[in-house]
Amino acid sequence: MCGRFVQLPVVDFGQPGLADLAPGLAEIQPSYNLAPTQRASVILDHGEGRQVTRLAWGLLPFWAKAKGLQGSTINARIETVATKPAFRSAFKKRRCVIPMAGYYEWSISPEDGKKDPWFIHATGPLLAAGLWEDTSPLLPDGNLGTFTIITGDSSGVSADIHDRMPVWLQAGQIDEWMAGSPDDAMAMLLASSPPVHGGVQGQPCRQHASQQSRGPAPASCMTSTAGRLGCRPSS
Numbered sequence: 606m607c608g609r610f611v612q613l614p615v616v617d618f619g620q621p622g623l624a625d626l627a628p629g630l631a632e633i634q635p636s637y638n639l640a641p642t643q644r645a646s647v648i649l650d651h652g653e654g655r656q657v658t659r660l661a662w663g664l665l666p667f668w669a670k671a672k673g674l675q676g677s678t679i680n681a682r683i684e685t686v687a688t689k690p691a692f693r694s695a696f697k698k699r700r701c702v703i704p705m706a707g708y709y710e711w712s713i714s715p716e717d718g719k720k721d722p723w724f725i726h727a728t729g730p731l732l733a734a735g736l737w738e739d740t741s742p743l744l745p746d747g748n749l750g751t752f753t754i755i756t757g758d759s760s761g762v763s764a765d766i767h768d769r770m771p772v773w774l775q776a777g778q779i780d781e782w783m784a785g786s787p788d789d790a791m792a793m794l795l796a797s798s799p800p801v802h803g804g805v806q807g808q809p810c811r812q813h814a815s816q817q818s819r820g821p822a823p824a825s826c827m828t829s830t831a832g833r834l835g836c837r838p839s840s
Contacts, residue, residue: 610708629657649701664753665741672743683757695736705731733771
């Protein structure tokens with residue numbers, strides 16, 4: 606699964622086709638430990654062209670009766686995303702992309718049986734496949750909607766840490782992913798592979814004393830600022 610992730614401003618995708626999104630991507634608010642129900646920046650199309658907007662993490666379909674449903678809809682499994690009631694409508698016509706600087710997973714330490722946090726990232730931005738729903742009456746006034754991250758079986762370095770990971774897309778696939786038929790969208794998910802720009806890396810992290818209640822901070826390999834938040838390579 607993916608239960609925490611990092612977003613940072615994106616200033617260079619290396620993809621000229623994303624020039625229309627550059628202002629919104631550059632204004633992404635730095636968030637080093639995004640948690641379920643919090644708002645994150647998402648790429649979507651309301652029918653008026655691609656845009657970057659902030660939605661709450663945890664999909665709330667139109668028929669949801671309680672906000673608590675968000676706790677079980679932060680991730681949509683690739684195996685059931687097209688058929689599960691909470692996701693099937695959004696999968697047909699409301700697909701989105703979530704830009705990430707990386708995400709967190711936990712492994713069980715063979716030494717003491719405790720959970721060890723890892724920061725999984727690449728040398729460039731990661732683009733996770735997702736779904737979105739419009740504004741919900743269950744959320745505060747002014748909310749712009751909700752989203753979920755699609756996950757599949759892990760591969761590469763991620764498989765050594767956890768059995769699930771986000772399904773990744775390439776920058777050139779965004780339009781096809783959002784506008785294609787459900788069958789084409791599923792084919793893209795099934796053909797997904799880890800990003801090619803430097804590959805995906807896993808960085809072991811320690812927990813910063815001042816963030817005990819908020820989980821791990823990001824790896825120091827990202828930026829000097831991230832390093833001060835308390836996550837560093839193991840020695």
